[in-house]
């Protein structure tokens with residue numbers, strides 16, 4: 001079979017399933033071959049029930065103790081107690097009432113699932129069932145891939161389809177030039193890709209991964225270069241003049257810019273008035289005050305009679321920026337109008353917004369990714385501020401300016417990457433760093449505790465709320481599905497509401513909520529109508545409520561350090577003393593060491609370095625990767641050396657063959673061009 005064929009060509013993938021695959025962006029057999037697992041389940045020997053620990057996925061073996069029950073309620077829950085000589089464990093399944101009959105026959109039962117703490121103690125939730133128990137033997141010590149899924153498509157279905165797809169992989173499909181594969185001693189393509197999905201051991205996976213990390217970086221760098229982002233800078237065809245109103249605005253701001261903010265603002269101002277179009281990256285740790293610098297650039301564009309657009313990575317964040325900038329325009333009586341453009345607005349609202357943008361009535365446009373490009377026609381867009389997550393959209397944004405005018409580009413990033421790596425990843429951008437925090441800040445006080453501390457954490461939060469402050473709680477994680485995650489957040493906030501009493505309003509936020517609901521909750525939290533916000537990691541980026549002073553992170557052991565640092569960065573943004581409580585359900589030394597780093601440092605750069613030191617090459621499994629810059633397998637920090645090499649190879653390839661026209665680069669070129677085209681399509685739709 002040709003791997004370019006539609007995914008529906010695989011056996012067992014009907015029309016309906018095909019659509020589900022599309023949702024995961026898997027269209028062809030090759031897409032599936034390259035859809036690597038996000039992790040692996042390693043099937044260990046069963047543990048004694050007394051050792052089944054909160055927050056862990058484990059396997060237990062035992063017999064059913066007492067009766068199996070199915071209870072009503074919103075969701076049907078089937079409950080049993082599993083017993084071995086060391087103890088009993090409560091086990092529940094959702095929506096599987098038939099289990100009552102199938103499991104009632106007695107005999108040894110093996111269950112594998114995550115153990116969580118509920119009101120009535122430890123519970124294993126929705127485990128896999130091995131019954132009769134010998135069925136587990138087939139799996140013992142194996143590594144099962146775990147894929148990112150979509151509702152309706154199970155992990156098993158993906159495993160089956162992936163096995164089939166992999167049987168059609170062969171070395172002729174490799175996009176890396178053969179000479180590179182030889183020189184670096186990489187595994188041949190077909191073997192490597194099959195080990196990416198079904199490795200026999202960790203070492204096996206690591207060896208296969210090496211090649212795809214390299215490939216991913218190489219493709220990334222070459223794509224950027226092919227999109228003509230590097231090389232000749234377009235001329236600056238906008239006329240910018242200094243605006244007195246900006247100086248007046250800065251004078252009246254309730255705080256003085258830090259030295260670092262002033263320095264960066266100067267660099268931006270100089271760029272915008274210079275002979276070439278600006279392409280600048282502003283890097284700054286969480287809470288370092290990047291937003292005001294971006295706002296200043298927008299104001300400068302607006303006051304010069306141009307338009308400026310700011311694209312936020314999430315809708316919640318877009319609304320926050322819009323609210324802030326609108327407020328500023330009003331307070332400081334600036335003669336400019338801000339406009340919001342997001343996906344959840346009604347057709348009528350959008351149409352009206354488009355009109356005001358086309359006529360130039362609105363000059364500061366804040367929105368989300370897709371929408372800023374949609375039908376909006378700008379009168380005279382001179383500046384686009386984006387987030388690093390939109391790395392690839394740059395080219396269309398330039399196109400979006402239309403009529404051959406290329407706007408200034410400002411990219412904001414909170415990722416603490418060393419300069420040498422930033423130069424490779426952002427080779428087309430000048431780099432500014434905000435390396436100083438505002439003076440009014442008190443360092444965040446951290447503590448690392450176990451779950452036994454939960455009640456004390458709640459009473460601490462109650463006291464903070466009594467003092468007028470607000471708190472965030474990052475809910476324990478549920479990996480199985482988004483809907484279970486939602487239920488979990490709701491259950492948790494109910495429990496918390498009971499614990500803190502009615503005077504305090506607890507709100508919650510999760511990925512499955514409608515945009516409007518999210519906005520309402522965020523607005524209520526920003527106005528202190530909600531004092532404690534229980535959330536999944538959706539609040540991770542950018543949210544700025546300076547009155548919030550406590551961040552309680554449940555299951556802290558399950559996050560990467562970079563992500564924990566981002567989450568913690570939601571507090572300590574104002575003048576009040578702030579606290580971060582890392583609650584961990586694991587007692588392992590490794591967890592302790594990792595959390596200890598955060599406990600003793602609030603510095604993103606230092607944390608990233610330490611994280612790297614601790615995560616040896618063997619540790620690619622347990623903890624969620626940072627997801628920074630959204631690489632599929634590569635990790636900017638951990639694979640820094642590979643990134644450097646890929647950067648060198650990319651330059652060497654282009655030096656020898658700038659158009660990628662040599663036969664040995666043909667596959668690479670096709671791959672890159674298809675990728676660029678896809679990105680273009682996605683971002684212009």
Ligand SMILES: Nc1ncnc2c1ncn2[C@@H]1O[C@H](COP(=O)(O)OP(=O)(O)OP(=O)(O)O)[C@@H](O)[C@H]1O
Pocket residue numbers: 255256257258261284285286287288289290291292414438439440541542543544546569570573574
């Ligand atoms: N020079 C300053 N002095 C005092 N407060 C400041 C200063 N600059 C910014 N702030 C305030 O600090 C808070 C954090 O700033 P901002 O939201 O810009 O952070 P950020 O760099 O975007 O961080 P993150 O990456 O976490 O979103 C805001 O409430 C902002 O008003």
